[in-house]
Amino acid sequence: MEKISVKIDGRTFEAAKDQCILEVAHENGIYIPSLCYNSEVASSGGSCRVCLVEAHQGGRMRLVTSCNYPVRKGLEVKTDTPLVHRIRRGVLELLMARVPDSEAIREMAAAEGPTDVRFRLDEGEYDRYKCIACALCTNVCADVVGVFAIGMVNRGADKKPDTPYGKPSDVCIGCGACAYACPTGAITMKEKDGVRRIWGRDFDMVTCSVCGTPYIPQAQVDWIVRTTGKDRSFFDKCPDHR
Amino acid sequence: MGAINTIEQLEAYRQEIAAGIKADLPTVLVCFGTGCQANGARPVAEAFSDIIEEQGLELNVNIGIKTTGCHGYCENGPLVALQPQGILYLKVKPEDVAEIVEKTIRSGEVIERLIYQDKTTSDMVAEYSEIPFYKHQHRIALRNIGAIDPTNIDDYILAGGYSGLVKALGMKPDDIITEIEDSGLRGRGGGGFPTGTKWRSCVAVDSDVRYVMCNCDEGDPGAFMDRSIMEGDPHSVIEGMIIGALAMGSHTGYVYIRDEYPLAVKNLTSALEAAREKGLLGESILGSGFDFDIKISRGGGAFVCGESSALMRSVAGEVGEPRAKYIRSVERGLYDKPTVLNNVETWANVPEIIMKGAEWYAGLGTEGSKGTKVFSLVGKVNNTGLVEVPMGISIRELVENIGGGVLNGKKFKAVQTGGPSGGCIPERLSDLPVDFDSLTEAGSMMGSGGIIVMDEETCMVDVAKYFINFLVEESCGKCTPCRDGLPRMLDLLTDITEGRGGEEHVAMLEELCDLLTWGALCGLGTSAANPVLSTIKYFRDEYDAHIFDKKCPAGVCKELITYAIDPEACTGCRLCAKNCPQECITGERKEPHVIDTAECIKCGLCRDVCTFDAVRIS
Ligand SMILES: Cc1cc2nc3c(=O)[nH]c(=O)nc-3n(C[C@H](O)[C@H](O)[C@H](O)COP(=O)(O)O)c2cc1C
Ligand code: SF4
Ligand code: SF4
Ligand code: SF4
Ligand code: SF4
Ligand code: FES
Ligand code: FES
Numbered sequence A: 001m002e003k004i005s006v007k008i009d010g011r012t013f014e015a016a017k018d019q020c021i022l023e024v025a026h027e028n029g030i031y032i033p034s035l036c037y038n039s040e041v042a043s044s045g046g047s048c049r050v051c052l053v054e055a056h057q058g059g060r061m062r063l064v065t066s067c068n069y070p071v072r073k074g075l076e077v078k079t080d081t082p083l084v085h086r087i088r089r090g091v092l093e094l095l096m097a098r099v100p101d102s103e104a105i106r107e108m109a110a111a112e113g114p115t116d117v118r119f120r121l122d123e124g125e126y127d128r129y130k131c132i133a134c135a136l137c138t139n140v141c142a143d144v145v146g147v148f149a150i151g152m153v154n155r156g157a158d159k160k161p162d163t164p165y166g167k168p169s170d171v172c173i174g175c176g177a178c179a180y181a182c183p184t185g186a187i188t189m190k191e192k193d194g195v196r197r198i199w200g201r202d203f204d205m206v207t208c209s210v211c212g213t214p215y216i217p218q219a220q221v222d223w224i225v226r227t228t229g230k231d232r233s234f235f236d237k238c239p240d241h242r
Numbered sequence B: 001m002g003a004i005n006t007i008e009q010l011e012a013y014r015q016e017i018a019a020g021i022k023a024d025l026p027t028v029l030v031c032f033g034t035g036c037q038a039n040g041a042r043p044v045a046e047a048f049s050d051i052i053e054e055q056g057l058e059l060n061v062n063i064g065i066k067t068t069g070c071h072g073y074c075e076n077g078p079l080v081a082l083q084p085q086g087i088l089y090l091k092v093k094p095e096d097v098a099e100i101v102e103k104t105i106r107s108g109e110v111i112e113r114l115i116y117q118d119k120t121t122s123d124m125v126a127e128y129s130e131i132p133f134y135k136h137q138h139r140i141a142l143r144n145i146g147a148i149d150p151t152n153i154d155d156y157i158l159a160g161g162y163s164g165l166v167k168a169l170g171m172k173p174d175d176i177i178t179e180i181e182d183s184g185l186r187g188r189g190g191g192g193f194p195t196g197t198k199w200r201s202c203v204a205v206d207s208d209v210r211y212v213m214c215n216c217d218e219g220d221p222g223a224f225m226d227r228s229i230m231e232g233d234p235h236s237v238i239e240g241m242i243i244g245a246l247a248m249g250s251h252t253g254y255v256y257i258r259d260e261y262p263l264a265v266k267n268l269t270s271a272l273e274a275a276r277e278k279g280l281l282g283e284s285i286l287g288s289g290f291d292f293d294i295k296i297s298r299g300g301g302a303f304v305c306g307e308s309s310a311l312m313r314s315v316a317g318e319v320g321e322p323r324a325k326y327i328r329s330v331e332r333g334l335y336d337k338p339t340v341l342n343n344v345e346t347w348a349n350v351p352e353i354i355m356k357g358a359e360w361y362a363g364l365g366t367e368g369s370k371g372t373k374v375f376s377l378v379g380k381v382n383n384t385g386l387v388e389v390p391m392g393i394s395i396r397e398l399v400e401n402i403g404g405g406v407l408n409g410k411k412f413k414a415v416q417t418g419g420p421s422g423g424c425i426p427e428r429l430s431d432l433p434v435d436f437d438s439l440t441e442a443g444s445m446m447g448s449g450g451i452i453v454m455d456e457e458t459c460m461v462d463v464a465k466y467f468i469n470f471l472v473e474e475s476c477g478k479c480t481p482c483r484d485g486l487p488r489m490l491d492l493l494t495d496i497t498e499g500r501g502g503e504e505h506v507a508m509l510e511e512l513c514d515l516l517t518w519g520a521l522c523g524l525g526t527s528a529a530n531p532v533l534s535t536i537k538y539f540r541d542e543y544d545a546h547i548f549d550k551k552c553p554a555g556v557c558k559e560l561i562t563y564a565i566d567p568e569a570c571t572g573c574r575l576c577a578k579n580c581p582q583e584c585i586t587g588e589r590k591e592p593h594v595i596d597t598a599e600c601i602k603c604g605l606c607r608d609v610c611t612f613d614a615v616r617i618s
Helices: A023-029 A082-098 A103-110 A136-146 A175-182 A218-228 A233-238 B007-019 B033-038 B042-053 B094-107 B153-159 B162-170 B173-183 B196-201 B223-232 B234-248 B262-277 B306-316 B343-357 B358-362 B395-402 B438-439 B460-474 B480-497 B506-520 B528-536 B540-546 B574-580 B605-609
Strands: A005-007 A009-015 A052-057 A060-065 A075-077 A151-153 A160-162 A187-190 A194-198 A201-207 A214-217 B028-030 B064-070 B081-084 B088-090 B211-216 B252-258 B293-299 B341-342 B372-379 B385-390 B412-417 B421-428 B450-455 B564-565 B615-617
Touching: A009 A023, A052 A082, A060 A082, A075 A201, A082 B480, A082 B506, A136 A175, A160 B395, A201 A218, A214 A218, A218 A233, A218 B343, B007 B153, B007 B162, B028 B605, B033 B306, B042 B064, B042 B094, B081 B094, B153 B234, B153 B262, B153 B395, B162 B234, B162 B343, B173 B196, B173 B234, B173 B343, B173 B358, B196 B223, B196 B234, B196 B341, B211 B223, B211 B234, B211 B306, B211 B343, B223 B234, B223 B262, B223 B343, B223 B372, B234 B252, B234 B262, B234 B343, B252 B262, B252 B306, B252 B372, B262 B293, B293 B306, B306 B341, B341 B343, B343 B358, B372 B395, B395 B412, B412 B460, B421 B460, B421 B528, B460 B480, B460 B528, B460 B540, B480 B506, B480 B540, B506 B528, B506 B540, B528 B540, B564 B605, B574 B605, B605 B615
Parallel strands: A005 A075, B028 B064, B211 B252, B211 B341, B252 B293, B372 B450
Antiparallel strands: A005 A009, A052 A060, A052 A075, A151 A160, A187 A194, A194 A201, A201 A214, B028 B081, B081 B088, B372 B385, B412 B421, B412 B450, B564 B615
16 A cells, blocks of 8 residues: 655654544554544544644645545644644533533543633533534444434534434334444433333344343344345354354 | 537527627517516516507517516616617516607607616616616626526527637637636635636546536525526526536536526526537537536525535535535545536636637736626615626725615715625725735625625624524534534624623634634634624724623614603604504603603614604614
8 A cells, every 4th residue: 555654743654645644643642532533434524623633734734634634745744732722622612512411522621621611501402412413423324334224414503313304213223333433422222121222212132042131133133134144043142152 | 590510600690690680670678587577577578568569569570579687786676778779767667668669669768757866966867888886887797687688599699609619619728728827717606716727726637527517506695696697698607617618628517506596597497408409518519529518406505505515415416514625626526526616607707708818807807806796785875786897996986886875875884795704894994995805804705795785873793693693504513613613602792782791702702713713614614703803803892882881882782772762853743652562652742752661672663653863772
C-alpha cells in the first residue's frame, strides 16, 4: 500500500494514503477524542465535531474533523492548540446542555476543564436524555449489520434515530449492535426471562444447550442462516461452548 | 422545421424567423411570471386574444400576443408591455384591455392611469426604459426576460439565442474555459467561487464520466431571481450548460429544481423538449458529433438541499444532508464522478460571455467582482423587485435610485444582504460598493443577492433573532455546533428582546458565533454568525438599550414597549376604544383617551386605526 508521511504535533509518522488523521494519531499514541466515529463503520463520523484538529496545508489552516479527513502529502496536523481546545470545549458544553445525564460526555468534557454549563438545559419532549444524534447507531445498523432497521428522523434539534414511523421494526433482528456502538449508552436494551427488548420490540432468545444461557435472538439466527447459509445447528451452543 | 443539423442551418433558420415578422407591427407582451399570474394576468391575456380576434386587428401575425417571464416588478402586476412603442402599463385589468387596443395600439395614445408614477416626484413615465426601476439596470442574465415568450424557442433564437453555442462549437474546449476564466465570472449562488477555475479543476481530474449541474434550489426566503430566469428564459440556462459540457467533455447534465416552482419546471421541461427537437440537445448537437442531454431532478425544498454536497446526495436518491467536502466535488461529486455545479444565474451569463467575449464582461463591475448581479430588492423601499446592475453599485444607488427611496419618507437605517445567513450593513456605510469582497469585509455577504431595506422602525436585535430562528428551523441537525448551538443563540436573543438579557449575553453570543464559524460542518452553520455579529458590530447601542435600559429603541420588542395616548393629539374620536380587543381604552367622547397599560396586550391595533397619530410607543 502507498505510504505517505504526515506531521502530527511536530512528529512525523508514516501513514497509509487516505487513512484518516484520527487513526494515524491513535496508532501513535496521540489522543483525539471522538464520539460519532468507529473505524469499523464506513459512513460514520463527521457529525459530533469533538475530533476537530488544525490541518495546515499549502499555507492555509482549517479546522477539520480528524475522523474523516484523509492524510495527504505535506499535511501538518496540530491537535493541541488553543483554538482546538476552545472549539472542543464549546462543542462539549453544548452536548452537556443537551444530555446532562450522560456520563460519557461529562467525562470527556472534564478532560477539557470545568464542566459547568451556562446554557439553559434542554427539556426535549421526547426521550433523548442521552442521545447526541450522532447517527453512529444508524450507520452501524446499515453498514455493519446491513439491515437498515433504524434511520435518523426529523431535523435540527429534534433529529434522532428511530425505526420507520416510530413503530417496532419488522426488519430489526435485535442484534444490539446499535446499542453496543452508541457512545453515550442512549439505546436501551433489556433482557428478561429469555426475551430481549430493543427499539420497542420483543425478541425471543435462543438458549445455549450446554450452559442454558439465552444468548442470541431467534430473529438474528434466522437472518444469519438466511443471508450466509450457515447451518442452524451451529447456534445450539453459545460461543463459549462451541 | 425539424432538427437543425449544421451551424449554417441554424443561421438560416434564424433569418427565416426574422423574415416572418413585420417589425413595426404592434406586439402585446403580457407578463406571465408567477407574480403577475397571481395578480390576474391570465384574464388580461385572454381579453387581448378575444378582442384581437373579434376586431381582426392586424397584429404581428407570427407572434400575436406574447406571454413572457417575470419583469421583476411583480408588485405592480399584471404588467403589459407594448412594442414597438416601448410602453409599460402597470396593474392592468381585463376591463382596461379594450381601451388599450383602442387608444394605444390604434392611435398611439398613452393611457395615463396605467403608467408609472414616481412616488416622490409624481412624474408620470410611460416608457419602459425611462422608469427609474429599469433605467439604472444593466441586464445580462435577465437579457430576454419580459421580451420573449419562454415557451417558444423561436423567440430565443431570434433574440440571438444559441449563437454562443455556435461560437463555442468552433472553439477548442480549453479556450472556452480560458474565456470564462478571463471574464472573471464568479458563482452567483452565494460562494462567489471563480467559475472558470472550477471548470478547469474539473477537467484536470482524469475520468471518462463528468457531470454538469445547475442549482435551482433557491431556498433563500425573498430571493426569486433563479425562479424568474427558469420561468422567463430557460434556454439561456440550457445554452450555458451545453457550452459548459462542451468545455468539460460532459454528456449528462442535471437541473436541480425545487418542487415549489411548478411554472419553472413546466417551462424548463418544454424548453428541453424544444431544444431536443431542434437538435440542440441530444446526440450530435448541430451535427458536431458532441452528445449532451439534461435531466431534471426535483427537490423537496429544504433550505440546506441547496448546499452542493446535500444537493448531489439528494439527486443520487440519498438523504439531502451535507457531508464534509474534504474531497471536492470537481473530483468526486455526483455518483462519485467529477462534477461542476453552478447556479442558474451563473449559467445564464455563460452564453453572453462566449458571444461577446471575456473582455467585454470583465469591463463591467469591480476589480474582484466582474459583470452584473441580479438582486431582489425588498423591504421598506418604494420600488421592490428584481434588478440587475453592474457589480460595485453603491447601496445608496440601489436604495435611492432604483428602489426610489425608503417607504413613507421614513429614515433609512440598514440593509440586510445575503439571505438568512447574511448580515446587516448600516446606513452610514451606504457608499459601500456592492460586490463579493466588500460585503464580506463589512461582515455580510453577497449570498444569492437578497437585499432587504430596513427603516428606523426596524429593531436590529429582533432582526438577528428572526434570521437565527429561520436557521434553527432549517438546520439539518447533523452536526453539534449548528444543531445545538443555534437554539442556544436563539434563547439568548429571545432573552434580550424580552428584557431578560444580562451583561454576559452578548459575550456568550459571540462565543457561540465563534463555535459555529469554526466548528460547523456546512455553509449553513459556518455563516450563521453573520446576522448576529454584524448587528452587534454596527448596532451595539441597540443591544445595550435592550439589556441595560430594558428598552427597544425602534419600538418593536413587545415586552419592552408601552403604548400610550398623547393627550395633545387625541381628539377623542373613540375609534381606538372600539377596536381594542382588551377593551382597555377609556375616555369621554371628544376628550383625550387613556390606555390601561396593565391590561394592554400591545397588539398595536389602536395605533393602526388612529387617524391622528395620537397613539405613541415608548
Ligand atoms: C445552506 C446553503 C444553501 C445553499 N443554497 C443554494 C441555492 O439555493 N442555490 C444556489 O445556487 N447555491 C446555493 N448554495 C451554494 C452552493 O453550495 C454552491 O456553492 C453553488 O450552487 C455553486 O454554484 P456557483 O459557483 O455558480 O455559485 C447554498 C449553500 C449553502 C451552504
Ligand atoms: S438491534 Fe436492530 S436496529 Fe440495532 S443494529 Fe441490530 S438490527 Fe439494527
Ligand atoms: S442513540 Fe447513540 S449512537 Fe444513536 S444517534 Fe443517539 S447517541 Fe448516537
Ligand atoms: S452546519 Fe447545520 S445544516 Fe450544515 S451539516 Fe451541520 S447541522 Fe446540518
Ligand atoms: S383613535 Fe386616536 S384620536 Fe381617536 S380616541 Fe383613540 S387615540 Fe384619540
Ligand atoms: S468523531 Fe469526528 S466528528 Fe465525531
Ligand atoms: S411576474 Fe410579472 S413582473 Fe414579476
